[in-house]
Amino acid sequence: MTEGKVTPWDVSGTIDYNKLIREFGVEYISAEQKQYLLELAKAKGLQEHIFLRRGLFFAQMDLSEVISAHKAGQSIFLYTGRAPGGSMHLGHLIPFLFTKFLQDLFDCNLYIQFPDDEKFLFKKDLTQSKVDDMCQSDLLDVASFGFNIEKTFIFRNSEFIAHMYPLVLEVSKRLTFSQARNTFGFTNDSNVGMIHYPALQITPTFFERGFCLIPCGIDQNPYFLLQRDFAVKMGFHKNATILNKFLPSLTGPAGKMSASDPSKALLLSDDAATIKKKINKYAYSGGRETLEEHRKFGGNTEIDVSFQWLYYLFEEDDMVIEQIKKNYESGSMLSGEMKALFIDKVNAFFSDFQARRVQCRETNLLRTYMYEGTLAKAMWERTGH
Amino acid sequence: MTEGKVTPWDVSGTIDYNKLIREFGVEYISAEQKQYLLELAKAKGLQEHIFLRRGLFFAQMDLSEVISAHKAGQSIFLYTGRAPGGSMHLGHLIPFLFTKFLQDLFDCNLYIQFPDDEKFLFKKDLTQSKVDDMCQSDLLDVASFGFNIEKTFIFRNSEFIAHMYPLVLEVSKRLTFSQARNTFGFTNDSNVGMIHYPALQITPTFFERGFCLIPCGIDQNPYFLLQRDFAVKMGFHKNATILNKFLPSLTGPAGKMSASDPSKALLLSDDAATIKKKINKYAYSGGRETLEEHRKFGGNTEIDVSFQWLYYLFEEDDMVIEQIKKNYESGSMLSGEMKALFIDKVNAFFSDFQARRVQCRETNLLRTYMYEGTLAKAMWERTGH
Numbered sequence: 001m002t003e004g005k006v007t008p009w010d011v012s013g014t015i016d017y018n019k020l021i022r023e024f025g026v027e028y029i030s031a032e033q034k035q036y037l038l039e040l041a042k043a044k045g046l047q048e049h050i051f052l053r054r055g056l057f058f059a060q061m062d063l064s065e066v067i068s069a070h071k072a073g074q075s076i077f078l079y080t081g082r083a084p085g086g087s088m089h090l091g092h093l094i095p096f097l098f099t100k101f102l103q104d105l106f107d108c109n110l111y112i113q114f115p116d117d118e119k120f121l122f123k124k125d126l127t128q129s130k131v132d133d134m135c136q137s138d139l140l141d142v143a144s145f146g147f148n149i150e151k152t153f154i155f156r157n158s159e160f161i162a163h164m165y166p167l168v169l170e171v172s173k174r175l176t177f178s179q180a181r182n183t184f185g186f187t188n189d190s191n192v193g194m195i196h197y198p199a200l201q202i203t204p205t206f207f208e209r210g211f212c213l214i215p216c217g218i219d220q221n222p223y224f225l226l227q228r229d230f231a232v233k234m235g236f237h238k239n240a241t242i243l244n245k246f247l248p249s250l251t252g253p254a255g256k257m258s259a260s261d262p263s264k265a266l267l268l269s270d271d272a273a274t275i276k277k278k279i280n281k282y283a284y285s286g287g288r289e290t291l292e293e294h295r296k297f298g299g300n301t302e303i304d305v306s307f308q309w310l311y312y313l314f315e316e317d318d319m320v321i322e323q324i325k326k327n328y329e330s331g332s333m334l335s336g337e338m339k340a341l342f343i344d345k346v347n348a349f350f351s352d353f354q355a356r357r358v359q360c361r362e363t364n365l366l367r368t369y370m371y372e373g374t375l376a377k378a379m380w381e382r383t384g385h
Numbered sequence: 386m387t388e389g390k391v392t393p394w395d396v397s398g399t400i401d402y403n404k405l406i407r408e409f410g411v412e413y414i415s416a417e418q419k420q421y422l423l424e425l426a427k428a429k430g431l432q433e434h435i436f437l438r439r440g441l442f443f444a445q446m447d448l449s450e451v452i453s454a455h456k457a458g459q460s461i462f463l464y465t466g467r468a469p470g471g472s473m474h475l476g477h478l479i480p481f482l483f484t485k486f487l488q489d490l491f492d493c494n495l496y497i498q499f500p501d502d503e504k505f506l507f508k509k510d511l512t513q514s515k516v517d518d519m520c521q522s523d524l525l526d527v528a529s530f531g532f533n534i535e536k537t538f539i540f541r542n543s544e545f546i547a548h549m550y551p552l553v554l555e556v557s558k559r560l561t562f563s564q565a566r567n568t569f570g571f572t573n574d575s576n577v578g579m580i581h582y583p584a585l586q587i588t589p590t591f592f593e594r595g596f597c598l599i600p601c602g603i604d605q606n607p608y609f610l611l612q613r614d615f616a617v618k619m620g621f622h623k624n625a626t627i628l629n630k631f632l633p634s635l636t637g638p639a640g641k642m643s644a645s646d647p648s649k650a651l652l653l654s655d656d657a658a659t660i661k662k663k664i665n666k667y668a669y670s671g672g673r674e675t676l677e678e679h680r681k682f683g684g685n686t687e688i689d690v691s692f693q694w695l696y697y698l699f700e701e702d703d704m705v706i707e708q709i710k711k712n713y714e715s716g717s718m719l720s721g722e723m724k725a726l727f728i729d730k731v732n733a734f735f736s737d738f739q740a741r742r743v744q745c746r747e748t749n750l751l752r753t754y755m756y757e758g759t760l761a762k763a764m765w766e767r768t769g770h
Contacts, residue, residue: 117550121558128551158554162547165502166513169543172578173506177562180577192565193557196581 017058017245024221026059026243033063040070040105047316049101051244056312057098059218061225062240066213075210076106079239081113081201081220086134088141089265090309090346094244096145099215102242103148106213109375110147111204114139114156118200121193141268143366144357150374154366157200163382167206172199174230183222202227205239207379218243247312248305252284268354272347279306279343280336286328287335298331299338306335306342314345402443402630409606411446411628418448425455425490432701434486436629441697442483444603446610447625451598454622460595461491464624466498466586466605471519473526474650475694475731479629481530484600487627488533491598494760495532496589499524499541503585506578526653528751529742535759539751542585548767552591557584559615568607587612590624592764603628632697633690637669653739657732664691664728665721671713672720683716684723691720691727699730 021028029052038048051057069076080099082092103110120131135156142154161168175198180186186195201223205212214224221241228238251264264282266275286304288294301307307328315321324341327333360366370376406413414437423433436442454461465484467477488495505516520541527539546553560583565571571580586608590597599609606626613623636649649667651660671689673679686692692713700706709726712718745751755761 117554120554128554158550159547161550162544165543165546169502169505169513169578172581173576175577176573177571177575177577177580178573181573186562188561188563188566190562191558192560192562192581192584193554195562196557196577199577 015246020218021059024059024218025225026061026218026221026241029055029058029060029063029242033060033067036067037105041101044105046101046104049098050313050316051094051098051101053318054312055245056094056247057215057242057244059243060241061221061243062238063213063242065238066211066240069211070106075208076108077208077210077212078102078106078108078110079113079204079207079212079214080110080216081115081204082138082142083115083119084131084135084138085119086137087262087265088138088268089262090268090313091247091249091265092141093268094247094313095215095217096142098242098244100145100147102213102215103151107148108151109208110152111207112142112147112152112154112369113201113204114142114154115197115200117157117161117193118197121191121197139366139370140357140361143369144353144360146356147369149365149368152369152373153375153379154369155379160379163380164203164207167203168199170234171202171206171230172196174234175199175202175226179226179229183226198223198226205231206234206236209236211237212239214239214241216241216243217246248284248303248308250278250282250284250305252305266346266350268350268357270350272351275346275350276343279339279346283339283342285335285339287338288331291334294334295331298329299333299335301325301328304328304335304338306338310338310342310345314342314349400631405603406444409444409603410610411444411603411606411626414440414443414445414448414627418445418452421452422490426486429490431486431489434483435698435701436479436483436486439697440630441479441632442600442627442629444628445626446606446628447623448598448627450623451596451625454596455491460593461493462593462595462597463487463491463493463495464498464589464592464597464599465495465601466500466589467523467527468500468504469516469520469523470504471522472647472650473523473653474647475653475698476632476634476650478653479632479698480600480602481527483627483629485530485532487598487600488536492533493536494593495537496592497527497532497537497539497754498586498589499527499539500582500586502542502546502578503582506576506582524751524755525742525746528754529738529745531741532754534750534753537754537758538760538764539754540764545764548765549588549592552588553584555619556587556591556615557581559619560584560587560611564611564614568611583608583611590616591619591621594621596622597624599624599626601626601628602631604631633669633693635663635667635669635690637690651731651735653735653742655735657736660731660735661728664724664731668724668727670720670724672723673716676719679719680716683714684718684720686710686713689713689720689723691723695723695727695730699727699734 034052037052041048066076078099080095099110114135116131116135119134120126120128139154177195180195180198184198205214205224205227221243224239224241231238250266264278266278270278284303284305286300286302286307288297288299307324310324311321315324324333328338368376371380419437422437426433451461463484465480484495499520501516501520504519505511505513524539562580565580565583569583590599590609590612606628609624609626616623635651649663651663655663669688669690671685671687671692673682673684692709695709696706700709709718713723753761756765
């Protein structure tokens with residue numbers, strides 16, 4: 001197994017989260033923070049989200065500031081994003097599912113950035129027209145999560161740029177080349193668009209004067225670490241993040257699920273038969289080589305992809321997941337049975353999601369999020385100057 | 386005298402134009418090129434422009450390509466710009482006066498960029514609100530030169546950014562950090578906006594598929610030298626430039642007239658009495674220490690600021706300027722008399738310009754150039770995507 005590598009553009013290998021926490025300058029979510037969020041959820045009649053309970057969201061930066069602000073009745077807003085890729089898979093859902101939970105929890109505004117510019121600038125052979133296509137598909141996916149339609153603004157950088165340009169300039173004036181290079185490893189061959197891009201990703205943290213909380217993968221934290229160097233001087237609060245681990249890709253426990261080989265990832269657009277085939281064929285198993293050995297020594301849930309996804313995402317019931325673990329590790333449950341459980345859950349989830357996506361398309365909900373909802377309208381009415 | 390220094394942001398000292406030509410990778414305007422432009426002017430009933438005849442515009446890059454294109458009936462367009470400074474002075478007029486001549490000559494579209502973003506990014510203590518103020522004043526000045534109202538588009542980068550962003554991205558993707566650094570001398574402390582800015586200034590060279598000719602000071606040529614590295618790969622022509630020397634500042638023959646001390650520059654907004662006072666008080670003279678010496682040895686027209694401006698800008702008549710030169714160098718004309726000629730010409734010019742500026746404000750001509758003229762409208766209808 002190769003050592004883990006985590007940058008904002010690449011996550012691969014086996015990830016040592018203790019090391020990552022140190023490297024990224026963040027902290028584990030504390031017991032108190034977790035408790036506050038779970039109790040708030042309970043008080044609001046929301047589910048105590050499995051991502052928090054089981055620790056898929058595990059780290060944070062300044063989450064206590066946001067909690068204090070919330071306790072004091074101060075304004076909070078959420079910000080996350082999606083670099084258009086054209087075929088969202090199971091792993092891409094994580095931040096959005098949690099963002100939906102957080103929006104319900106805080107009943108607050110949410111900004112979702114589509115950095116189509118970043119995608120184009122960082123991928124050598126990609127044309128803008130190809131990025132456009134990928135964007136259209138992803139936008140519809142993201143609009144299907146059920147975010148508050150009046151309090152959510154989804155925007156593409158290339159479309160919204162004039163309206164955020166004054167803020168972009170304020171940010172880019174405060175970010176030196178050496179800061180950007182030290183954080184992102186730019187070289188002489190990096191294009192000037194790449195070097196400038198961090199300003200674009202940081203800018204929405206200044207869309208409001210309140211406290212900005214960003215649910216995202218830990219690989220995106222470096223942008224928001226930089227923001228803290230100048231936020232207060234700009235008259236804003238430092239941003240806070242709440243960060244998720246990477247769930248294993250279908251084919252193995254290392255790295256995050258990659259869409260670069262869509263034949264081996266569970267795509268939101270896959271039908272039930274395809275999902276079944278992919279999981280049976282590719283899902284990395286913690287089972288033994290032979291049935292005999294499996295019955296005798298049991299399977300390994302730590303590396304079993306199906307179990308990991310059941311644990312972190314699909315099987316909410318603590319008793320049930322505990323029983324599954326026990327059965328698998330004792331050898332009484334076989335890999336095929338574990339996969340069957342996983343297949344059922346994915347297909348139920350996807351079929352529900354796809355139905356919402358169709359509804360979203362038919363009701364033109366995306367237009368509301370992007371242009372016509374209360375928040376969207378207010379953002380477009382904001383002039384550049 | 387200090388050795389000359391010429392960068393896109395700073396021109397000072399005594400300038401060695403032979404050296405500059407080599408350093409900037411451009412060539413002198415050839416006799417044939419000059420002849421073509423002058424004959425074209427004559428054929429069109431235009432003046433044979435003094436800037437060409439006397440050599441204020443003295444250098445070029447690929448001007449022959451533009452001339453060939455014109456001979457072949459291919460499309461040509463002009464592009465120039467003005468970094469907002471808030472108080473335009475005599476020296477700032479040069480490129481615009483010549484641009485007006487070229488637009489009449491080629492009867493073509495003209496794009497005038499106001500890089501308000503550049504100004505903000507490169508000046509440490511400047512706020513965007515201050516840049517806005519400077520922009521408003523300069524825009525009105527630039528709109529007063531009499532450009533073709535249907536074929537001229539004046540735009541502020543911060544306002545037009547969304548419409549040119551796809552092109553900006555194409556450019557910035559092709560411009561590496563090392564190219565930008567080698568050209569502009571960026572350091573670790575340069576902000577990421579500065580490093581990205583060259584893409585913004587290059588972008589309008591791609592506003593049309595035809596041949597782009599850029600009249601500007603030689604200090605701006607580095608941007609357009611970079612453009613040639615990737616223009617053809619992008620499916621466009623390489624841009625061409627036609628470049629002016631710097632006229633001396635009022636207080637001395639070295640460097641270009643600086644507006645940093647407006648008390649010592651001839652501002653477009655100055656009234657006649659102020660102009661007279663400034664010239665009499667500050668205009669660097671090539672006269673002798675005493676009247677006696679002057680009568681005996683004569684004055685030096687090479688360093689006499691009033692003569693230089695008369696020669697390059699105001700006194701069109703070759704016989705008259707020759708006579709002035711002879712009289713001054715022989716000692717029969719005194720410095721005060723030379724200044725009086727200069728004062729008269731500046732005041733006649735400024736009074737005419739100020740009247741046009743008032744008319745321009747009253748008729749809201751700026752709005753036509755920026756939003757409502759034929760070209761302006763077409764540019765705003767161009768979508769970003």
